[in-house]
Amino acid sequence: MAFDGIVISNLVSEFNSLLLNGRLYKIAQPEGDELLLTIKNDKSQYRLLISANPSLPLIYLTDTNKPSPLTAPNFCMLLRKHLNNGRIISISQPGLERIIDFEIEHLNEMGDICRKHLIVEIMGKHSNIIFCDSDMKILDSIKRVSAAVSSIREVLPGRDYFIPSQKGALNPLTADFEAFKNNVFSKATDLKKAIYTSFTGISPIIAEEICQNAGIDSLLPANTLNENEHLHIYNMFSMLISDIKSLAYTPNIVYDNDIPKDFSALKLNVYSDLDTKHFTSISEVINAYYITKSVVTRIRQKSFDLRKIVSNALERNYKKLDLQQKQLADTNKRDKYRIYGELLNTYMHSLTLAKEVNVLNYYTNEEISIPLDETLSIKENAQKYFEKYNKLKRTFEALSVQTVETNEEIRHLESINTALDIALSEEDLVELKEELILYGYIKRKSDSKKQKITSKPFHYISSDGFHMYVGKNNFQNDYLTFDFATENDWWFHAKAQPGSHVIVKTENKELPDSTFEEAAALAAYYSKGRDQEKVEIDYTQKKNIKKPNQAKPGFVVYYTNYSMNIKPDSYEELKA
DSSP, rough: OOOOHHHHHHHHHHHHHHHOOOOOEEEEEEEEEEEEEEEEETTTEEEEEOOOOOSSSSEEEEEEOOOOOSSSHHHHHHHHHHTTEEEEEEEEEEEEEEEEEEEEEETTTOOOEOOOOEEOOOOGGOOEEEEEEOOBBBBSSOOOTTTOSSSOOBBBSBBBOOOOOTTTBTTTTTTTTTHHHHHHTTOOOHHHHHHHHHBOOOOOHHHHHHHHHHHOHHHHHGGOOOOOHHHHHHHHHHHHHHHHHHHOOOOOOEEEETTTEEEESSOOOOGSSSHHHHHHSSHHHHHHHHEEEHHHHHHHHHHHHHHHHHHHHHHHHHHHHHHHHHHHHHHGGGHHHHHHHHHHHHHHGOOOOOOEEEEEETTTTTTEEEOTTTTTTTTHHHHHHHHHHHHHHHHHHHHHHHHHHHHHHHHHHHHHHHHHHHSSHHHHHHHHHHHHTTTTSSOOOTTTOOOOOOOOOEEEEEEEOOEEOOHHHSSHHIIIIIIOOOSSEEEEEEEEBBBBBEOOOOTTTTOOOOHHHHHHHHHHHHHHTTTSSSEEEEEEEEEOOOOOTTTTOOOOOOOOOOEEEOOOOOOGGOOO
């Protein structure tokens, strides 16, 4: 848990330096579990994002504004009623809890000065934003918690606010050696776990840091250590707490091959073998570390219903295809029945009725045994075999068409699934929902209007200055390939799997090898194979791409192309 009590402590320090005595200029609730507060202080304006999202709870200062619903939710309206133009008079953290208490002074309807508390709890799935009066009575919360949900603490209007107990965990800011010793070294669990379960706000990575700085294996049982080791570990713990008390923070992100691995408000020696980037503020760290993760989490939540629809449709079609292929395999014996019928007709007058007859198969020049129904004549047996043949022939012809249609539907649904993975905004989801409505997977509500499409293809500029465009969905793929691209532009797509069409505008110039490689890497990244080590990419000029009649959006054919295997890459540094 990177978002521990130490990070909260760093945030409180940052907020006190920038927001204390500031006035709440705007209060918005962009999401059901998220607030965006605009605060004016010392001729500067700040935006404070607070999210109680159970998957990704956050609080940090940001420069980014977010659109809000036309009608504000009730919690937002309540905050506006009481806190608009209110002044922040204190920002505090109880102990080293993952809690921030904003105390706000405001005028009530009678013009009297009142105080309220906006309490932010960053506690994983239990995260919440709670609004209390001066006596710490709950007025409301962004997420109400009844006794049916939690037997430990109700979060409802009229209830007293209190911090839930953490099974005897101590405040690390006030713990002396005796308290540390009695709580940590009495436990039979490993040393690291003994430390982070004994104190509030201490995460497993910070406990590991304390052990490493002390030069003691974090996996040793805590109750087996000697007095010297007790003192040494406590001294490392005490030095860390001293840094927190003196506000000696060093906000940083640890990278593993350019991928953010962890972040902290303090230097982490446990990652000494990895690259560490330092920042001037903890808000910058959180923004840099979580912004992409936050967007993806939100979009995945909002796309859940669409994913479920696509997933269910795919499952039905996979089962349908499996059944069709089994039935199709059963029709393979149709020619055997035709030959039986023909041979019986040929040798009819020389055969005697029996359970089976042996005749010469003039197609293979070999003898063949034909089973007979003794209740029927030779002619009737021949007719019966022809009827079986004709029935299987009709089944084969019907299933041959049906399996093609089912395969096309699966490919279409898989392409929508891939587009859902690519989607980065709600605008991207609108077009995908419209496609599902158009093809009958979703019914349009009688009172709903078709939503305006505002999503646009990704736009990159290659290292050689060529414009590259990437479709986010099937409609955009069709537009790029058949409306936007000219005959000599280059087209790229992952071979035999769902993915984006990538168009490179040539302006009638020759493309350098590096642009071919960058465009192919984009086609690989924006495909179903983005997690593979390498993806095979087909590429050709647009003039070689054709759209089959009645083909679903995004589906094309081509017979002249080149191919290359390449590692998927998004080339964010080339994005326009």
